[in-house]
Amino acid sequence: MTQGEEKIMNKAFCEKLSHLSIEGTAEEIVHRFIEHLKFDLGKDEFSATPYDCYVSFASAVKDILMDRWLITQPQEYALQRKRVYYLSLEYLIGRSLGNAILNLDIQKQSIKALTENGFDLSLLSELEWDAGLGNGGLGRLAACFLDSMATLKIPAYGYGIRYEYGIFFQHIINGEQVETPDNWLRYGSVWEIARPARLFPVYFGGIVKEEILEDGSKKMRWIPEETVMAMAYDYLVPGFQNNYVNTLRLWSAKSTREFNLAYFNEGDYMQAVADKNHSEMIAKVLYPNDNKMQGKELRFRQEYFFVSATLQDILRRFLKKESDLRKLPEKAAIQLNDTHPAIAVAELMRILVDERNLPWEIAWEITQQCMAFTNHTILPEALEKWQVLLFEKLLPRHLQIIYEINERFLSSIRITGLYDDDFISRVSLIEEEPVKSIRMANLAIVGSHSVNGVSELHTDILKHLIFKDFYALWKDKFNSKTNGITPRRWLMLCNPLLSELITQAIGSAWKTDLKELAKLNKYKNDSTFLEDLGEVKRQNKLEFCKYYEDLHKRKLNPESIFDFQAKRIHEYKRQHLNALGIIHLINQIRDGKTPYPQSFFFAGKAAPGYFIAKLIIRFICALSDYIEKDKELSRYLSVIFLPNYRVTLAERIMPPAEISRQISLAGTEASGTGNMKFALNGALTIGTLDGANIEIREAVGEENFFLFGMTAAEVKNLKESGYHPYEMMRQNEDIKRIFDFIESDILNPLNPGLFTPLTDLLLYQGDKYCLIADLPDFIRVNAEAVKVYQDKQQWNRMSLANIANMGKFSSDETIKGYAKDIWGV
Numbered sequence: 052m053t054q055g056e057e058k059i060m061n062k063a064f065c066e067k068l069s070h071l072s073i074e075g076t077a078e079e080i081v082h083r084f085i086e087h088l089k090f091d092l093g094k095d096e097f098s099a100t101p102y103d104c105y106v107s108f109a110s111a112v113k114d115i116l117m118d119r120w121l122i123t124q125p126q127e128y129a130l131q132r133k134r135v136y137y138l139s140l141e142y143l144i145g146r147s148l149g150n151a152i153l154n155l156d157i158q159k160q161s162i163k164a165l166t167e168n169g170f171d172l173s174l175l176s177e178l179e180w181d182a183g184l185g186n187g188g189l190g191r192l193a194a195c196f197l198d199s200m201a202t203l204k205i206p207a208y209g210y211g212i213r214y215e216y217g218i219f220f221q222h223i224i225n226g227e228q229v230e231t232p233d234n235w236l237r238y239g240s241v242w243e244i245a246r247p248a249r250l251f252p253v254y255f256g257g258i259v260k261e262e263i264l265e266d267g268s269k270k271m272r273w274i275p276e277e278t279v280m281a282m283a284y285d286y287l288v289p290g291f292q293n294n295y296v297n298t299l300r301l302w303s304a305k306s307t308r309e310f311n312l313a314y315f316n317e318g319d320y321m322q323a324v325a326d327k328n329h330s331e332m333i334a335k336v337l338y339p340n341d342n343k344m345q346g347k348e349l350r351f352r353q354e355y356f357f358v359s360a361t362l363q364d365i366l367r368r369f370l371k372k373e374s375d376l377r378k379l380p381e382k383a384a385i386q387l388n389d390t391h392p393a394i395a396v397a398e399l400m401r402i403l404v405d406e407r408n409l410p411w412e413i414a415w416e417i418t419q420q421c422m423a424f425t426n427h428t429i430l431p432e433a434l435e436k437w438q439v440l441l442f443e444k445l446l447p448r449h450l451q452i453i454y455e456i457n458e459r460f461l462s463s464i465r466i467t468g469l470y471d472d473d474f475i476s477r478v479s480l481i482e483e484e485p486v487k488s489i490r491m492a493n494l495a496i497v498g499s500h501s502v503n504g505v506s507e508l509h510t511d512i513l514k515h516l517i518f519k520d521f522y523a524l525w526k527d528k529f530n531s532k533t534n535g536i537t538p539r540r541w542l543m544l545c546n547p548l549l550s551e552l553i554t555q556a557i558g559s560a561w562k563t564d565l566k567e568l569a570k571l572n573k574y575k576n577d578s579t580f581l582e583d584l585g586e587v588k589r590q591n592k593l594e595f596c597k598y599y600e601d602l603h604k605r606k607l608n609p610e611s612i613f614d615f616q617a618k619r620i621h622e623y624k625r626q627h628l629n630a631l632g633i634i635h636l637i638n639q640i641r642d643g644k645t646p647y648p649q650s651f652f653f654a655g656k657a658a659p660g661y662f663i664a665k666l667i668i669r670f671i672c673a674l675s676d677y678i679e680k681d682k683e684l685s686r687y688l689s690v691i692f693l694p695n696y697r698v699t700l701a702e703r704i705m706p707p708a709e710i711s712r713q714i715s716l717a718g719t720e721a722s723g724t725g726n727m728k729f730a731l732n733g734a735l736t737i738g739t740l741d742g743a744n745i746e747i748r749e750a751v752g753e754e755n756f757f758l759f760g761m762t763a764a765e766v767k768n769l770k771e772s773g774y775h776p777y778e779m780m781r782q783n784e785d786i787k788r789i790f791d792f793i794e795s796d797i798l799n800p801l802n803p804g805l806f807t808p809l810t811d812l813l814l815y816q817g818d819k820y821c822l823i824a825d826l827p828d829f830i831r832v833n834a835e836a837v838k839v840y841q842d843k844q845q846w847n848r849m850s851l852a853n854i855a856n857m858g859k860f861s862s863d864e865t866i867k868g869y870a871k872d873i874w875g876v
């Protein structure tokens with residue numbers, strides 16, 4: 052151990068250091084629990100709160116993680132294998148305690164340690180706050196990938212931002228969403244390790260100067276105006292029961308002012324502290340938009356801040372062992388999770404060309420070979436474009452580099468004579484109209500050796516629609532990697548009863564090889580097993596009822612069909628289509644046709660500035676109220692909006708779910724992963740041919756999936772040939788009655804016209820997401836599902852077919868695909 056060049060530890064001490072390791076016995080866990088309580092928190096039997104006990108116990112578990120991490124990391128350092136760097140602005144992690152205990156394989160000891168001392172693991176676990184550093188699917192995917200990379204022993208680092216405020220808390224007050232801040236670090240986090248010395252400067256603004264070197268060549272020098280320091284916080288990522296622990300490194304922003312003594316000598320202490328706040332704003336808050344670009348300067352700063360710090364850290368690690376940067380692609384694979392980190396292309400070029408003096412062509416080779424880009428959405432409003440004015444202000448040198456990348460790229464295709472001016476303006480990195488901007492997706496595509504979509508349909512749309520010009524240029528760059536979910540969190544942790552049933556039937560191999568679940572197919576005609584499966588679902592429903600009734604003081608009907616739509620609220624996801632289907636059921640009950648009892652659960656956050664999404668929440672809550680207050684209706688129906696959808700709530704709802712609603716308009720949902728969680732836990736999907744639904748349906752068998760709606764091709768045809776939703780409504784009595792019901796204001800007597808903006812969008816403003824067109828088939832499929840449900844054995848058989856055939860949707864499988872086809876690890 053050295054500090055600078057000087058040894059600070061003698062041999063005897065080093066011996067002791069390497070010999071102190073933790074086995075993880077119950078005794079050790081209790082001992083460490085007590086030590087943390089006493090000596091970290093300074094608490095005793097009188098002063099310790101339940102939260103103190105959670106913190107101290109979790110800290111004991113973290114000690115074991117740390118011990119394994121301190122074995123993994125030097126091993127990997129010695130091996131010098133190629134490392135994977137996953138760059139993501141979001142990580143939707145949820146809780147860590149249960150996952151750490153499971154992956155460390157210390158469940159038995161932990162429960163023994165706790166119960167012998169009068170504690171309850173599940174009660175303590177409930178005290179942990181969710182780490183909600185993401186909006187939805189994209190951030191959760193990043194978290195599942197970290198779990199799988201560690202499980203597959205891939206030397207991998209996640210990089211992102213340590214937001215002080217994660218995704219907001221959602222409250223429902225008088226049937227409306229109200230947001231409050233998620234101050235998740237108020238009491239600190241047990242799981243993070245601050246690295247105050249792992250500090251990098253990140254620069255903004257200023258000017259670029261041209262210098263003439265001695266040999267007459269020109270060189271650009273960026274003279275920035277502002278510096279913000281990025282400080283590392285590490286989170287340990289354990290693989291599943293393999294003693295392998297990776298690192299998630301999140302950057303926090305620190306002002307340089309506290310390091311700048313001269314500043315204080317100038318005497319402007321108050322201004323120094325004010326400036327400090329300004330710099331530290333960068334890592335303050337997660338932008339709460341899902342699938343929408345907002346174009347705010349602070350977001351632009353966040354993106355560059357984390358990319359710059361990350362690339363400095365990657366190069367530092369590389370240069371410890373190597374000196375020739377040409378070898379970087381042999382040692383580092385950099386995966387860009389959407390375009391949010393796409394500025395990495397220009398930043399790596401800047402470092403290689405300006406700071407390391409490599410020739411442009413060599414630097415470009417290195418950059419392209421390192422970078423790979425994952426696209427997550429084709430919604431036009433989500434595609435990132437940053438104004439050139441913003442670049443000029445904050446990243447003037449990067450703008451020059453992007454111009455040069457663009458010029459070289461465009462002239463390389465012009466020279467072939469194969470492409471016209473329209474083509475060239477479409478693939479250009481620069482958009483001229485309406486405001487001159489940089490197209491970040493084009494930058495990411497040009498600067499990467501791999502571009503992938505996240506399901507087969509989505510990749511097809513990339514190739515043939517939104518990136519078709521790039522596909523014409525570089526067919527080989529494009530590939531598909533269907534998303535996946537980790538079976539540890541999304542089955543073993545959240546659904547112990549089902550996990551146990553599966554293990555009893557087919558053994559434990561499915562935990563690391565989910566395709567083993569196919570062995571369950573042999574039980575499809577075993578009525579005892581099917582009954583056991585039904586019993587597990589029933590128990591999970593009862594458990595959920597208890598949880599819900601304790602929390603919300605409202606009764607649920609466990610005999611009803613548990614039907615869930617849980618995901619961000621978005622027009623393209625069509626929660627309002629689900630609501631229209633429920634109004635149809637109301638109309639049927641009014642006609643005297645009594646349905647099988649059904650409980651419709653909705654959960655999901657709306658972006659705070661997304662008016663229509665918030666109105667959809669009000670619509671669902673109004674429907675919920677109306678039904679609850681009506682004796683006749685509430686006998687058969689209930690609609691429940693579960694507030695504050697987050698990873699922990701998702702873990703609660705997967706086990707009891709019987710129907711999973713995946714009803715986005717075909718061609719809009721890139722993949723979906725909620726669809727996978729539900730199906731893996733035995734819910735049957737009512738879904739469109741969209742995203743990964745198509746592959747789920749193929750895997751589980753079309754007879755075990757409730758399909759409805761248009762295909763993506765039919766949507767395209769309908770829109771091209773002229774879609775007239777109002778006329779369609781007029782010609783369909785069921786649909787007409789649904790809209791009459793809404794327009795009667797019976798849901799909102801005190802607030803007439805409240806939902807007019809919503810119905811206007813559908814009837815008079817083009818119904819962009821084709822709810823009206825899909826509604827008749829939706830009504831049909833809902834009735835079909837309810838009919839099938841009444842044959843319990845048939846339903847359980849279909850449920851089993853779903854569980855048994857979800858193997859390919861393990862994120863382990865997805866990561867194997869990235870490792871082989873993209874990263875070469």
Ligand SMILES: *Cc1c(COP(=O)(O)O)cnc(C)c1O
Pocket residue numbers: 143186187188191617618619696697698701722723724725726728
């Ligand atoms: C899985 C998950 C999502 C993604 O759900 P989709 O249905 O794929 O949009 C969003 N939020 C949370 C909390 C999740 O766990």
